[in-house]
Amino acid sequence: MEEGMPWQALIDPMKPHDPKTSKKGGHPPLATMLLIHLLQQWYSLKDPAMDETLIEV
Known part of the structure; x- marks a missing residue:
């Protein structure tokens, strides 16, 4: 899956909408x-x- 998916091409358009993480x-x-x-x-x-x-993994 990692080799077949254009991850960066999918992630780049989302970056401007990514909320910033807080200190909490x-x-x-x-x-x-x-x-x-x-x-x-x-x-x-x-x-x-x-x-x-996710917990199991």
């Missing part, structure tokens, strides 16, 4: 969030199911 924490990098979103779509995972999957 923040979100994962855009590439990670995009990957999580795509996995949710491909495998029909809802947010709780994705949370469980």
Whole structure:
């Protein structure tokens, strides 16, 4: 998947809309969030199911 996806071409248009992280924490990098979103779509995972999957990994 990493070799077949044009990650940078997908991430670059999102960068201007990326909220800045704060000192209290923040979100994962855009590439990670995009990957999580795509996995949710491909495998029909809802947010709780994705949370469980990420914890297992």
